[in-house]
Amino acid sequence: MILSIHAIRVRDLLMRCKRFAASAIVIRRASTAIFRSEPRMFRKVLIANRGEIALRVVRACQELGVRSVAVYSEADSRAPHVREADEAVCIGPPPSTQSYLLGDKLIDVAQQTGAEAIHPGYGFLSERAWFARAVRDAGLVFVGPPAEAIDAVGSKTAARQLMIAAGVPVVPGTTEALRDADEAIAVAESFGFPVLLKASAGGGGKGMRVVRSAADIASALASAQREALNAFGDDAVYVEKYIDGPRHVEVQVLADMHGNVLHLGERECSLQRRHQKMLEEAPSPAVSPELRARMGDTATAAARAAGYVNAGTCEFLLDRDGQFYFLEMNTRIQVEHPVTELVMGLDLVQWQLRIAAGERLPFEQQNFSPSGAAIECRITSEDPSNGFLPSTGRITHLHLPSGPGVRWDGGIEAGSEVGLHYDPMLAKLIVHAPTRALAIARMQRALRELVIVGVETSRGFHLRLLDHPDVQSGNINIQWLESHLDELTGRSADEQTVQLAAIAAALSAQQDRDVRVPVVNGGAAHETSAPNGWRAVARRESLRRE
Ligand code: MV4
Numbered sequence: 001m002i003l004s005i006h007a008i009r010v011r012d013l014l015m016r017c018k019r020f021a022a023s024a025i026v027i028r029r030a031s032t033a034i035f036r037s038e039p040r041m042f043r044k045v046l047i048a049n050r051g052e053i054a055l056r057v058v059r060a061c062q063e064l065g066v067r068s069v070a071v072y073s074e075a076d077s078r079a080p081h082v083r084e085a086d087e088a089v090c091i092g093p094p095p096s097t098q099s100y101l102l103g104d105k106l107i108d109v110a111q112q113t114g115a116e117a118i119h120p121g122y123g124f125l126s127e128r129a130w131f132a133r134a135v136r137d138a139g140l141v142f143v144g145p146p147a148e149a150i151d152a153v154g155s156k157t158a159a160r161q162l163m164i165a166a167g168v169p170v171v172p173g174t175t176e177a178l179r180d181a182d183e184a185i186a187v188a189e190s191f192g193f194p195v196l197l198k199a200s201a202g203g204g205g206k207g208m209r210v211v212r213s214a215a216d217i218a219s220a221l222a223s224a225q226r227e228a229l230n231a232f233g234d235d236a237v238y239v240e241k242y243i244d245g246p247r248h249v250e251v252q253v254l255a256d257m258h259g260n261v262l263h264l265g266e267r268e269c270s271l272q273r274r275h276q277k278m279l280e281e282a283p284s285p286a287v288s289p290e291l292r293a294r295m296g297d298t299a300t301a302a303a304r305a306a307g308y309v310n311a312g313t314c315e316f317l318l319d320r321d322g323q324f325y326f327l328e329m330n331t332r333i334q335v336e337h338p339v340t341e342l343v344m345g346l347d348l349v350q351w352q353l354r355i356a357a358g359e360r361l362p363f364e365q366q367n368f369s370p371s372g373a374a375i376e377c378r379i380t381s382e383d384p385s386n387g388f389l390p391s392t393g394r395i396t397h398l399h400l401p402s403g404p405g406v407r408w409d410g411g412i413e414a415g416s417e418v419g420l421h422y423d424p425m426l427a428k429l430i431v432h433a434p435t436r437a438l439a440i441a442r443m444q445r446a447l448r449e450l451v452i453v454g455v456e457t458s459r460g461f462h463l464r465l466l467d468h469p470d471v472q473s474g475n476i477n478i479q480w481l482e483s484h485l486d487e488l489t490g491r492s493a494d495e496q497t498v499q500l501a502a503i504a505a506a507l508s509a510q511q512d513r514d515v516r517v518p519v520v521n522g523g524a525a526h527e528t529s530a531p532n533g534w535r536a537v538a539r540r541e542s543l544r545r546e
Contacts, residue, residue, distance in 0.1 A: 039358030049121030285474030
């Protein structure tokens, strides 16, 4: 009825809208002609990843007004990144070789959905130069560095040559593959044993051998070459002086297309097991402002030498004497990027998109210094008391920590199925506080609030880690975690004992719940029930609504 009364008015309005839209297009065309260099943010971006990083990119897109296209395997059809994206396309069965690693398919989907750019996240195709090149050749934008920059630092020996030429300190050693054991012995004797044989195509420690005497070189070289050939299809192995007990410190860089390169300080990443980081922090307790400036300048020089654009990371070894050596450059957004975001106060994933769209970095290097301290714990579905065996199952209950300075970057929710197809990292718990000591206390508090039921997780391990005096004092290096595993992986009780303890604790909490304590000492008497493990958990759980 209303419609018929106002039919004429509605038609009139529609006409005005059309005329307005037409003039808006004319104005936009005119303005792009005048400001041809003015970058335009993408309208739609495809996210070639899963889990927490896919959701992290969806969130960045939403805040920039960019439409997002998620892709997913059949195992991920109910995943949060699929639900939160504007569109989602199933790309294949669960194995990543048949889904998240199908570069051509991802490019097809981007073209079919009208996406203008592809964000690769980390892992999967993020550091494959051929994929960056194929995306560009398809007329799309790769949200990451140019394929040439990935190539420039992809081979360790080539990267070492490039960095030496740029004045970046590298560990003493060769810059070309070894021909034979005799050459390796000659080089090793020039700086002394122990030495480290490394695969040129390597990463993650594959094809690495510590050699302590000339007698051991020949067999170590042969096995390193064999392992390198198997893992990378390239048997090139070179030699470096072995640095004993260093820290792993990495520097975040951001570079735009217009020649601006910034560093955003360092992350301390020494707490790792089998090359899997367990906890990262920013800033590093071992880095002074003066060292930060020197490492930062070195990182920006390395990025310039590689022709780098977008977000990247320079990995360094920092030895006991405060000497630092360039190791390699990671040409992707990293898992641990949030600790840098929190202490530096910027959104790295948003800047990845803005840089890829052609924006200039509007920052001055001297305005950046870390504010407070941030810590990240990688919450994995692994059982620390059982050799970090991956744990699978359905997450039946999930309670997330919150409150001041707490951030949860997760890819799971209650109901999620955790399988064996992908990485066991479920989420990252990140805290920010004014000092390192307060950040540790905040992380301990947040980990205690966290409840994940259904799979074994690293939560308890992280609590024990943060309780250790060496971690609290920052007195750690890349060997520390693996040499303290026994103290950190408390053996778990058998299932029946766990069930009995849970029932006893629940009953006792139930009994306590409605007991009124007479007011003495100003009412503080009832606060004495110490927050000891089971009792505290049972009390909290019995107060929680289903
Ligand atoms: C080293 C080193 C000691 N000396 N190079 C391991 C993987 C690769 N990214 C480089 N790695 C190392 N290179 C020299 N000359 C010790 C390691 C190393 C390591 C480095 C960073 C983080 C964790 C590590 C764990 C074991 C060994």
